Amino acid sequence: MRFSSYCFFIFLVAISCGQAPEKPVQKAQKKPVKSQFEPSISWPEGMAKRKENMVLIPSGDFVMGAVQEGEYRREYPAHPVHVDAFYMDSTEVSNADFMEFVKATDYKTIAEREIDWEELKEQLPPGTPKPDEEALQPGSLVFSPPAPGVALESHFQWWDWKVGANWKNPLGDETPPEMDMELPVIHVAYLDAKAYCEWKGKRLPTEAEWEFAARGGLDGQRFVWGDEDPLHNDTLANIWQGEFPRENSAADGYLERAPVGSYHPNGYGLYNMAGNVWEWCSDLFHESYFKTIDGTKVCYNPIGPNTSYDPRDPYAIKRVIKGGSFLCHVSYCENYRPSAREGSSEDTGMPHVGIRCVEPVKE
Ligand SMILES: [Ca+2]
Numbered sequence: 001m002r003f004s005s006y007c008f009f010i011f012l013v014a015i016s017c018g019q020a021p022e023k024p025v026q027k028a029q030k031k032p033v034k035s036q037f038e039p040s041i042s043w044p045e046g047m048a049k050r051k052e053n054m055v056l057i058p059s060g061d062f063v064m065g066a067v068q069e070g071e072y073r074r075e076y077p078a079h080p081v082h083v084d085a086f087y088m089d090s091t092e093v094s095n096a097d098f099m100e101f102v103k104a105t106d107y108k109t110i111a112e113r114e115i116d117w118e119e120l121k122e123q124l125p126p127g128t129p130k131p132d133e134e135a136l137q138p139g140s141l142v143f144s145p146p147a148p149g150v151a152l153e154s155h156f157q158w159w160d161w162k163v164g165a166n167w168k169n170p171l172g173d174e175t176p177p178e179m180d181m182e183l184p185v186i187h188v189a190y191l192d193a194k195a196y197c198e199w200k201g202k203r204l205p206t207e208a209e210w211e212f213a214a215r216g217g218l219d220g221q222r223f224v225w226g227d228e229d230p231l232h233n234d235t236l237a238n239i240w241q242g243e244f245p246r247e248n249s250a251a252d253g254y255l256e257r258a259p260v261g262s263y264h265p266n267g268y269g270l271y272n273m274a275g276n277v278w279e280w281c282s283d284l285f286h287e288s289y290f291k292t293i294d295g296t297k298v299c300y301n302p303i304g305p306n307t308s309y310d311p312r313d314p315y316a317i318k319r320v321i322k323g324g325s326f327l328c329h330v331s332y333c334e335n336y337r338p339s340a341r342e343g344s345s346e347d348t349g350m351p352h353v354g355i356r357c358v359e360p361v362k363e
Pocket residue numbers: 238239240241250251252253254255256326
C-alpha cells in the first residue's frame with residue numbers, strides 16, 4: 001500500500017487548483033482545434049433511460065481532448081473515440097451513500113488508517129528521513145488559504161497535512177462537525193472509490209466514458225453546458241469566484257461543496273460534471289497518453305495507458321480525475337472543462353475529490 005498522501009506533503013506536489021498554471025490567464029479568442037471527424041450518438045432501443053439514481057449514456061463517437069488551442073498540453077491531440085452505452089450515477093456519491101457502504105462493511109478509508117513507515121519509505125527517494133510520529137498518524141490534506149502577503153509561488157502554501165482529517169471530519173477538527181449527508185463524499189482515495197463502486201455492483205468510469213458523458217451530447221463545446229464561460233455566469237457550476245487562493249466570493253452560492261444534485265444537469269441528466277468535486281476515473285494517468293494514440297482511427301472504449309507518469313510528481317502512481325472542483329478558477333486552472341484531465345495518487349484522498357460510479361448496460 002502506498003501512502004503518497006504523505007509523499008505529497010513531503011514533496012509539495014499537488015493536484016487541481018493545486019498545480020502550477022501552465023497557461024497565462026487570458027480570455028482572448030482561441031481557435032478551434034480542427035477535426036475531420038463527425039461525431040454521432042445512438043440511443044440503444046428498449047433501454048430504460050433512467051434506473052434508480054442512474055441515467056443511460058448512449059453509445060456514441062466523439063472527439064476526446066482539447067476542443068481549441070491554448071488548453072493544457074496533456075489534452076492534446078484531440079482524437080476520435082467510441083464508447084459503448086452505460087449507466088452513470090446522475091450525481092456524485094453523497095455522504096449518505098458512503099455511510100451506507102461503511103455501515104454494511106466496516107470499511108475504513110485510507111485516510112483513516114495508520115501510515116506504515118516501512119511501506120511509505122519504499123515510495124520515497126533513498127535516504128528520506130523518517131518524519132515525526134505525529135505525521136504518521138491517520139490524516140489527510142486540507143485546503144488552507146495563505147495569509148495576505150505570502151507569495152504564491154508554491155501550491156504547498158494552501159495545502160496542509162491534517163491529522164484526523166477524513167470523510168467524516170473534513171478539517172480534522174477536535175470535535176467533528178455534524179455531517180451534512182447531502183454533500184458529496186470527499187477524502188476518498190481511488191482505492192476507496194473503487195471499493196465503494198464494487199460494493200454497489202458498479203465500477204468507476206473510464207476517462208473516455210466520463211468525458212463523453214460530461215459533454216452531454218454537446219460535442220466540440222468547451223464546457224458541459226456549451227460555450228458560455230462560467231466566469232460570467234454564477235449559475236452554471238460550483239467553482240471559485242474571486243482571486244484564488246485567497247478570496248472566494250462564493251457568488252455561485254457555495255464556498256466549498258454544494259449538495260449533490262445542485263445546479264442544472266447536463267444534456268444526459270448528470271449533475272455537477274463541472275466543478276463541485278473532482279471525480280475518480282479508472283484509467284492510470286499519463287501526461288502524454290494522448291500522444292501515443294493513433295488519431296487517424298476511432299479508438300474503441302479506451303481504458304487508458306499501462307503506466308502512470310506525471311512529470312510534476314514522478315514517484316507517484318496516479319489515476320485520472322475529471323471535472324474540477326469548487327477550488328477551480330481560471331486565474332489558476334480551468335479544470336471544469338470536460339477535456340481537462342489531472343492525475344491524483346491512487347492512495348490519496350483529497351478534500352475536493354469524490355466519486356461517481358457507472359454500470360454496464362446488460363443486453
Ligand atoms: Ca463556489
